Amino acid sequence: MIIASLSHIIMVVGGRCGVCRRNVSQYYGAYSCSVCPNYTVHTRCAINNTIWNFAELEGTHEKIEDIAPFKVVEHNLIRHFSHSEHTLRLLEDIVNIHDVYECIQCEACLRLVEFGPVYSCTECYFSLHEKCANLPMEKRLFFDPAPYTLRYDNTIIYCNLCGMLNDGFRYTSQGIRMQYHYVDVHCASLSEPLVHNRHLHPLYFLETNDNYCDACKRARADYMLACDTCNFSLCLYCATLPEEIRHMSDEHPLTLYCGGKGNGKNWCDVCEVELDPSKWFFACSDCEVALHVQCALGDFSRLMPGKLYTVGERECEVVLNNLYTRPFCSHCRSRCKAPVIFKDNGEDNRYICSLSCLSSYLCIDFC
Known part of the structure; x- marks a missing residue:
């Protein structure tokens, strides 16, 4: 993010503008960061209303408020703002969290706590990845x-x-x-330049009206991450996909793939439809299991199973789709494929499989 404490300079030697990613000419004025001398911005880009807050800061020092998200109680023991009633202890060995550690999700990012050091509540199941516990306020x-x-x-x-x-x-x-x-x-949590393990070059934010994501092949009219070197773009959903997940279809972790796996065709183990090798998918490196991203995660992967919510005027529960027989979606009438789904507790336990079905079923436009 560009802030208004940038100082105006007359000569800039080469480089690219940090906003539009185009070359900065040495013959025109530009703004340069006093802390990061290699970061420059065209004058016109710097005064854009999405960049500048219209505050004149010439002659003033930049104020950086670093508010800690937790208070340190003692070594490896904190009291976090999100769970102030109990203390959280840092555990390097995730097996020591609880007997059911494989099912516990981080309250911040909703991903399993088994990936990385974790702060665990000393009195309940509340858990945070160490990285999530340190997110700035x-x-x-x-x-x-x-x-x-x-x-x-x-x-x-x-x-x-x-x-x-x-x-x-x-x-x-x-x-x-x-x-x-x-x-x-x-x-x-995304920042630029973004170094993504599934692409060779750094990625930068781009506001676009019509651009295709190279991971999911869907058109986006919004912010994306784009490559300066080649014609590669990622929507922010795909840019934030986990590189490794757990799924009930396999005992091993599933890894995010950005190309065909093996020489033959791959079929999704959930929906039994052939995978498009040009789209990203999850697969096991030890066996033949492969899943569409949508089948592996679904639309509700960032919700906590077991919680009740009032959506519109209905009481809905987030539930795991782990029964032997997958239920039918009450809207599209197809079997629910995603691992996490909605259940309408007020309508004979009706199930909803996706965000689009939930939107139509409850007549709510989430966008």
Whole structure:
């Protein structure tokens, strides 16, 4: 994020603009960061209303408020703002969390706690990845000059950047851009240049009206991550996909693949439809299991199973789709394929398989 403490310079030797990614001419004025001398911005780009907050800071020092998300009680023991009633202890060995550690999700990002060191509550099942526990209380995001504040209140939000429902940590805007008032913690954690393990070159944010994501092949009219070197783009949903997941279809972890696996055809073990090798998918490196991203994660992977929510005027529960017989979706009448689904507790335990079905079923536009 560019802030208004950048100093105006007359000569810039080469380089690219940090906003539009085009070359910066040495014969024109530009803005340069006093801390990062290699970061320059065209004058016209710097005064864009999505970049500049219209505050004149010449002659003033930049104020950086570093508000800690927790208080240290003692060595490896903290009291986090999101769980102030109990203390959290840092555990390097995840097996020591609870007997059911393989099922416990991080309250911030909703991913399993088995991947990485974790803070675990000394009295209940509340857990946070060490990285998530250290998320800053306030930060500036790439599309808005106003700061965002970290929140956690056990309610569902819809993130317009990745198109996902989320009930974990989220960043809330202090500005006026209501389209991005709530930002999923996964999207808020992206920064540029983004070095993604599934692409050779660094990626930069790009606001686009019509661009295809190279991972899911869907058109996006929003912010994406694009490569300066080649014609490669990622939507923010695909950019935040986990590189490794657990799925009930295999005892081994499944890895994110960005190309065909093996020489033959691959079939999804959930929906039994052939995989498109040009799209990203999850597969086991030890056996033949392969899954579409949608079948492996679904639309509700960032919600906590077992929780009850009021959506519209209905009480719905987030449940695991782990029965021997998968239920039928009450809207599309297909069997629910995703591992996490919705259950309408007020309508004879009807099930909803996806976000689009939930939107149509409850007549709610989440976008």
